[in-house]
Amino acid sequence: MASNHHFKRPNQPLSSSSTSYFYIFVSIIALTSLFLLSSHYLAYYSSPPVVRIESLKPTKQYVSVNNDDNGAASAACDYSEGKWFYDPTVRPPRYDETCKEIYKGWNCVAGNRSGAAEIVKWRWQPNHCALPQFDPLRFLESYRNISIGFVGDSLNRNMFVSLFCSLRHVTSEVKKWRPAGADRAFTFLKYNLTIAYHRTNLLARYGRWSANTKGGELESLGYKEGYRVDVDVPEGTWADAPSFHNVLIFNTGHWWWAPSKFDPIKSPMLFHENGQPIIPPLSPEIGLDVVLRRMISYVEEKSKQGTVLFFRTQSPRHFEGGDWDQGGSCPRSQPLSLQEVEKFFSVGNNGTNVETRIVNEHIHEAIKGSAFRLLDITQMSEFRADAHPSSAGGKKHDDCMHWCLPGITDTWNDLFIAQFSSMT
Ligand SMILES: *[C@@H]1O[C@H](CO)[C@@H](O)[C@H](O)[C@H]1NC(C)=O
Numbered sequence: 273m274a275s276n277h278h279f280k281r282p283n284q285p286l287s288s289s290s291t292s293y294f295y296i297f298v299s300i301i302a303l304t305s306l307f308l309l310s311s312h313y314l315a316y317y318s319s320p321p322v323v324r325i326e327s328l329k330p331t332k333q334y335v336s337v338n339n340d341d342n343g344a345a346s347a348a349c350d351y352s353e354g355k356w357f358y359d360p361t362v363r364p365p366r367y368d369e370t371c372k373e374i375y376k377g378w379n380c381v382a383g384n385r386s387g388a389a390e391i392v393k394w395r396w397q398p399n400h401c402a403l404p405q406f407d408p409l410r411f412l413e414s415y416r417n418i419s420i421g422f423v424g425d426s427l428n429r430n431m432f433v434s435l436f437c438s439l440r441h442v443t444s445e446v447k448k449w450r451p452a453g454a455d456r457a458f459t460f461l462k463y464n465l466t467i468a469y470h471r472t473n474l475l476a477r478y479g480r481w482s483a484n485t486k487g488g489e490l491e492s493l494g495y496k497e498g499y500r501v502d503v504d505v506p507e508g509t510w511a512d513a514p515s516f517h518n519v520l521i522f523n524t525g526h527w528w529w530a531p532s533k534f535d536p537i538k539s540p541m542l543f544h545e546n547g548q549p550i551i552p553p554l555s556p557e558i559g560l561d562v563v564l565r566r567m568i569s570y571v572e573e574k575s576k577q578g579t580v581l582f583f584r585t586q587s588p589r590h591f592e593g594g595d596w597d598q599g600g601s602c603p604r605s606q607p608l609s610l611q612e613v614e615k616f617f618s619v620g621n622n623g624t625n626v627e628t629r630i631v632n633e634h635i636h637e638a639i640k641g642s643a644f645r646l647l648d649i650t651q652m653s654e655f656r657a658d659a660h661p662s663s664a665g666g667k668k669h670d671d672c673m674h675w676c677l678p679g680i681t682d683t684w685n686d687l688f689i690a691q692f693s694s695m696t
């Protein structure tokens with residue numbers, strides 16, 4: 273849960289209106305973890321085949337062979353590059369602001385964000401194909417008895433909530449529960465299809481570290497405080513997810529570029545392996561590479577035969593006029609132009625939101641040759657400076673990191689379901 277609000281925790285007092293149970297819960301989780309040390313349109317244009325679990329399970333060999341160098345499914349159309357078109361035609365909504373899972377801070381219609389209703393009037397048009405809006409009823413009917421796990425930070429939760437609301441809109445019998453360490457999960461009973469969210473910031477387990485008075489390798493290098501990150505230990509919230517779900521969607525990224533939490537001087541990340549500090553200490557960027565490699569191997573080893581594995585690329589932030597804690601805001605009412613996108617996100621420009629493409633370089637490298645497929649939402653999202661909650665609901669700082677719901681994570685799910693359907 274990488275809220276730009278609580279990057280500043282624990283020294284930032286909770287602001288009343290925007291915090292609510294969610295932020296409080298998140299900070300409790302953060303604190304608790306300190307102690308834990310110890311033909312692609314099938315689903316839309318034609319009747320999809322009824323998929324049995326067995327047929328959802330290509331061998332791992334098959335999955336990796338189909339992985340090209342970019343990690344994208346080679347058989348599928350490239351949905352990741354394209355343009356947004358304004359299309360004000362009235363369409364029945366997938367879901368609306370009454371969906372109860374929408375966290376208050378992301379509910380832009382209810383929170384009176386100006387232009388909130390415009391956000392869903394833009395349609396993503398990939399350069400060489402179409403990305404249809406997925407049909408939730410067909411999806412449920414086609415994928416009975418399966419379980420889908422989202423594993424990652426609050427941006428993956430944002431995507432999970434979008435999928436929940438879309439499915440809940442067409443079927444009402446839902447069981448809420450917490451399988452396999454999930455923060456929350458819902459089973460759509462009529463179809464026995466489950467979706468779950470597993471909360472984890474770094475994927476690897478981490479917690480507070482303080483110098484031991486008896487000394488040690490880190491102590492002798494002058495470290496006093498920090499965070500111990502175990503590169504080889506998955507966080508408990510998702511360690512059982514690979515053996516439970518049939519489909520997994522991972523992400524991590526925002527927390528690796530959160531200097532207000534992992535301050536390089538005051539509270540650095542101190543990487544450990546086999547319970548011992550890694551000496552010399554690794555920079556966060558190298559630490560990220562090691563963690564990605566270790567966690568990817570862990571998932572490949574623990575997942576059931578044929579589990580479909582996705583790694584979602586980094587979700588861009590759109591702070592202008594400063595970062596989240598420097599009065600930055602995202603007041604735009606339209607998507608950015610291509611030129612603006614490059615100005616915001618080119619690594620060479622070192623802008624406020626520069627981490628987006630840097631994180632992606634690490635992810636691309638890490639999944640090469642693995643069973644993971646890329647869910648590349650970055651470019652489509654880079655355009656959408658207009659789609660963040662901003663000051664919706666009267667926040668202390670603008671939220672230019674999460675996304676309004678309904679909003680563009682609905683399109684992320686269209687992409688996920690198009691890629692997934694093309695494989696099964
Ligand atoms: C789902 O599971 C039930 C009960 O195990 C079974 O009867 C049904 O055929 C399964 N459906 C599919 C599509 O696999």
Ligand SMILES: *[C@@H]1O[C@H](CO)[C@@H](O)[C@H](O)[C@H]1NC(C)=O
Nearest residue numbers: 381382383384385664665666
């Ligand atoms: C949004 O506007 C409506 C109508 O003006 C008002 O009743 C409601 O309290 C506002 N909601 C928020 C979160 O500001």
Ligand SMILES: *[C@@H]1O[C@H](CO)[C@@H](O)[C@H](O)[C@H]1NC(C)=O
Nearest residue numbers: 416417418419464465466518
């Ligand atoms: C529901 O689906 C799960 C897999 O997600 C399966 O283990 C379970 O047996 C199914 N239950 C029924 C009643 O079909």
Ligand SMILES: *[C@@H]1O[C@H](CO)[C@@H](O)[C@H](O)[C@H]1NC(C)=O
Nearest residue numbers: 595619620621622623624626
């Ligand atoms: C990028 O910008 C940040 C903050 O504006 C600055 O601290 C950092 O040194 C810059 N990095 C480079 C490589 O220019």
